[in-house]
Amino acid sequence: MAMFSYILLTLSTVAACLFAARIPVMTAPLAASVLVMAVAVLLMRRGYKARLAREMASESGRGIFDFAASARGVLQTLERLESDEQAGCGQIHRELDRLVDGALFDFAEAREGLLALHGFGGFARVVGEFSRGERAVNRGWSAAVDGYPCEARASVARAREIFAGLVDELERLRRQSSR
Amino acid sequence: MPPVEIKTGPYREITWEAITLGLIVGVILNMAITYAGLLIGFTIVGSEIAAIVGWGVLRGIMRRSTIVENNINQTIASAVNSTGAGIILTIPVLYLRGAEFEFLHVILATMCGATLGVAFIIPLRKQMIDIDRLRFPSGTAVAAILRSPGAGIKKAVLLTVGIAFSALVSVMVHLGWIAEYVDLGAMLGMPAHVENVWAVSLLSFGAGFISGWAGLAVLLGGILAYWIITPVAFGLGWIPQGIVGVDASAWAHAEMNRPLGIGMLIGGALMGIALALPSIREAFSSLRRIGGANKSGPSEELPLKLLYIAAIASVVLLVVTGFIAASPVGLPRIIVIALAGTLWIWLAGIIVAQCTGMTDWSPVSGMALIAVTIILFFSYSTNHESGVLLAVLIGATVCVAVTEGADMMQDLKTGTLVGALPARQQAVQLMFSWMGPIITVLVIHVIWNAYGFGAGTKIPAPQAQALDAAISGVVGGDVPLGKYAAGALIGGVLSASTFTGLGVMVGLSMYLPLVYLLPFGLGSVMNVVSGKLRGRRWVENTGVPLAAGLIVGDAVVGVVFAMISVLGGIG
Numbered sequence: 001m002a003m004f005s006y007i008l009l010t011l012s013t014v015a016a017c018l019f020a021a022r023i024p025v026m027t028a029p030l031a032a033s034v035l036v037m038a039v040a041v042l043l044m045r046r047g048y049k050a051r052l053a054r055e056m057a058s059e060s061g062r063g064i065f066d067f068a069a070s071a072r073g074v075l076q077t078l079e080r081l082e083s084d085e086q087a088g089c090g091q092i093h094r095e096l097d098r099l100v101d102g103a104l105f106d107f108a109e110a111r112e113g114l115l116a117l118h119g120f121g122g123f124a125r126v127v128g129e130f131s132r133g134e135r136a137v138n139r140g141w142s143a144a145v146d147g148y149p150c151e152a153r154a155s156v157a158r159a160r161e162i163f164a165g166l167v168d169e170l171e172r173l174r175r176q177s178s179r
Numbered sequence: 180m181p182p183v184e185i186k187t188g189p190y191r192e193i194t195w196e197a198i199t200l201g202l203i204v205g206v207i208l209n210m211a212i213t214y215a216g217l218l219i220g221f222t223i224v225g226s227e228i229a230a231i232v233g234w235g236v237l238r239g240i241m242r243r244s245t246i247v248e249n250n251i252n253q254t255i256a257s258a259v260n261s262t263g264a265g266i267i268l269t270i271p272v273l274y275l276r277g278a279e280f281e282f283l284h285v286i287l288a289t290m291c292g293a294t295l296g297v298a299f300i301i302p303l304r305k306q307m308i309d310i311d312r313l314r315f316p317s318g319t320a321v322a323a324i325l326r327s328p329g330a331g332i333k334k335a336v337l338l339t340v341g342i343a344f345s346a347l348v349s350v351m352v353h354l355g356w357i358a359e360y361v362d363l364g365a366m367l368g369m370p371a372h373v374e375n376v377w378a379v380s381l382l383s384f385g386a387g388f389i390s391g392w393a394g395l396a397v398l399l400g401g402i403l404a405y406w407i408i409t410p411v412a413f414g415l416g417w418i419p420q421g422i423v424g425v426d427a428s429a430w431a432h433a434e435m436n437r438p439l440g441i442g443m444l445i446g447g448a449l450m451g452i453a454l455a456l457p458s459i460r461e462a463f464s465s466l467r468r469i470g471g472a473n474k475s476g477p478s479e480e481l482p483l484k485l486l487y488i489a490a491i492a493s494v495v496l497l498v499v500t501g502f503i504a505a506s507p508v509g510l511p512r513i514i515v516i517a518l519a520g521t522l523w524i525w526l527a528g529i530i531v532a533q534c535t536g537m538t539d540w541s542p543v544s545g546m547a548l549i550a551v552t553i554i555l556f557f558s559y560s561t562n563h564e565s566g567v568l569l570a571v572l573i574g575a576t577v578c579v580a581v582t583e584g585a586d587m588m589q590d591l592k593t594g595t596l597v598g599a600l601p602a603r604q605q606a607v608q609l610m611f612s613w614m615g616p617i618i619t620v621l622v623i624h625v626i627w628n629a630y631g632f633g634a635g636t637k638i639p640a641p642q643a644q645a646l647d648a649a650i651s652g653v654v655g656g657d658v659p660l661g662k663y664a665a666g667a668l669i670g671g672v673l674s675a676s677t678f679t680g681l682g683v684m685v686g687l688s689m690y691l692p693l694v695y696l697l698p699f700g701l702g703s704v705m706n707v708v709s710g711k712l713r714g715r716r717w718v719e720n721t722g723v724p725l726a727a728g729l730i731v732g733d734a735v736v737g738v739v740f741a742m743i744s745v746l747g748g749i750g
Contacts, residue, residue: 013403013669013673013685014403014407016665016669017403017404017407017408017439017669017689018408018411018412019665020662020665020666020669021408021417021431021435021439022412022417022435023417024661025665030665030668034669037672037673038672038675041672044676044677045677048677089183090183093329097329097331101716101720105715105716105719109715111312119457120455120457121458121460123310124306124457124461124462124465125461127310127312128309128465129465131308131310131312131595132309132479134595135595135598136598137598138597138598139599139600141329142326142329142597142598143190143245144329145183145246145326145328145329146186146190146245146246147183147184147185148186148245149185150190151190155598
């Protein structure tokens with residue numbers, strides 16, 4: 001079904017562009033082609049939703065990234081780093097580097113799944129807050145590289161606060177969707 | 180990471196050193212890029228140069244700079260130099276048409292544009308950068324430079340290799356040692372009307388690589404325009420007899436694909452906005468939540484109220500300037516025109532920011548053409564001379580606004596990757612962006628008095644000539660409204676699909692020249708293929724630093740040669 005909708009959209013787009021390109025525009029064939037495009041888009045959207053629903057329903061949700069667990073993991077790292085008063089710039093830099101290349105990268109790559117789980121509004125709230133937290137992590141990373149331990153720790157604390165809120169939000173959304 | 184000297188005191192971000200250096204670099208780049216733009220027809224934004232100079236001066240000589248301080252330096256430098264692209268496209272038209280105008284009016288209108296562009300785009304940062312997470316290839320490349328001290332040996336080596344290789348190739352192209360274009364079509368024996376010419380542009384390749392999937396949509400759109408529509412139009416006799424070979428391809432691009440592409444950009448963007456309304460609403464409420472006082476630290480965003488004030492003040496100044504410059508058009512009509520122009524700035528700003536966010540390409544000339552068409556529609560019937568003057572003036576305002584907006588977004592993307600506070604970048608952009616138009620307009624005036632420009636002169640100003648011809652077309656009633664409408668319909672439906680921004684991407688590719696689309700598309704293909712073979716992490720950690728180097732090397736050489744041409748011109 002998905003392949004059919006892609007092929008249909010491609011062919012109808014080519015046809016519509018050809019009819020539109022001619023001088024003057026070939027109105028009736030253009031309208032028919034755009035109609036077929038619209039049908040193809042509807043099929044695509046339906047197929048997309050069905051695919052995400054299938055992934056969600058797959059055994060033990062293996063197809064879906066566990067966003068709450070990932071955010072909790074990030075939060076634990078940040079809490080540990082914040083409470084370690086001996087951590088110098090080198091250690092903060094190493095830990096944040098691992099976080100950026102590891103858990104934060106994976107979360108960002110998998111974010112599309114949030115759309116299926118929580119819709120546009122939930123997706124925007126979660127990804128918006130995640131990016132905010134990620135920026136605070138990046139600031140901590142930069143400050144550590146520049147040799148400013150106070151700013152690095154303050155940024156870690158800010159990131160921890162944002163990720164704590166994110167974990168709560170993901171839990172709230174999970175409760176809401178399981179109801 | 181090598182051991183660093185531990186520093187106390189506040190983390191250096193907005194400093195006098197960063198502001199001064201940013202202004203100096205911005206002014207020099209603005210002059211060089213304006214001259215080069217009038218000469219060769221396209222411009223380069225010099226954020227990469229500013230970041231590298233920042234390294235040398237702030238970190239190397241002064242030895243106390245930080246990553247986020249250098250980010251402020253490049254933000255200011257690009258805010259001052261990026262306006263050139265919009266002004267050289269429009270204002271030279273007034274000189275070419277022999278229009279009578281006041282220098283001050285041009286400066287005031289374009290200054291309003293700079294402020295409006297920044298004020299309108301800032302609220303969309305949350306949506307485009309935090310939620311949509313658009314790539315902004317140049318912004319990513321600049322971040323790679325800024326982060327290089329802590330990014331590890333491997334990434335630093337990749338970045339340096341990319342810069343060196345790209346700079347070498349670019350120097351050889353500029354010196355004519357290797358060809359600027361490779362005509363693969365001729366080598367393969369393809370008909371001349373089926374264009375298959377590749378620009379030797381590692382900048383395009385690198386930008387395509389960083390764009391990834393979005394770039395692939397651009398490549399497919401290019402194939403549709405140049406390898407399907409044009410040959411079919413040629414074969415079916417839709418192209419006037421006598422126009423053959425490369426001229427047929429150029430004719431199809433100008434008369435068919437380009438207007439269709441502009442329509443698709445508009446329709447695609449409108450549909451994108453409509454579909455993203457829930458998340459835009461969420462982004463705005465998030466801005467309100469965190470915009471003012473942030474409990475745990477400094478403000479993250481400039482207050483929306485400040486942006487509203489800046490925007491309203493700019494619109495009022497624009498109305499006053501427009502009225503003084505073109506009073507025969509009449510105040511009520513000028514108010515309507517200024518409001519229509521402002522609305523168009525908002526929409527065009529979104530379109531251009533989305534395009535640069537996904538691909539690095541900026542369809543600013545198409546946005547200028549639509550602006551001029553809209554304004555002429557309202558003003559031409561009253562007084563022809565004043566109508567054209569007003570249209571070019573507002574067109575310049577739109578161009579400056581959208582280039583400033585796109586630049587702001589690129590800088591904010593860089594800022595996100597290095598952990599800068601958006602509010603600080605937004606504040607310096609708002610404070611200094613108005614300076615760019617003054618310098619660009621002055622340089623244009625000096626060049627006009629020294630050499631003149633236009634066809635048959637030393638400075639051809641090709642973009643302005645094209646806009647001048649378009650204005651003559653609009654004035655003569657030759658507006659491809661049917662193409663715009665059809666394109667908008669197609670773009671709208673494409674953007675409703677599951678591929679975000681598909682209508683905008685395909686529209687952009689129908690609008691752009693194929694020579695740059697092909698290396699760009701190759702970069703995107705490389706990204707997707709290497710992602711499948713080596714994994715996404717490899718793409719981010721190995722491919723992106725290398726691609727960033729390719730962008731930086733080519734851009735730096737481009738700006739250096741622009742400066743050399745300025746010195747040659749002065750000589």
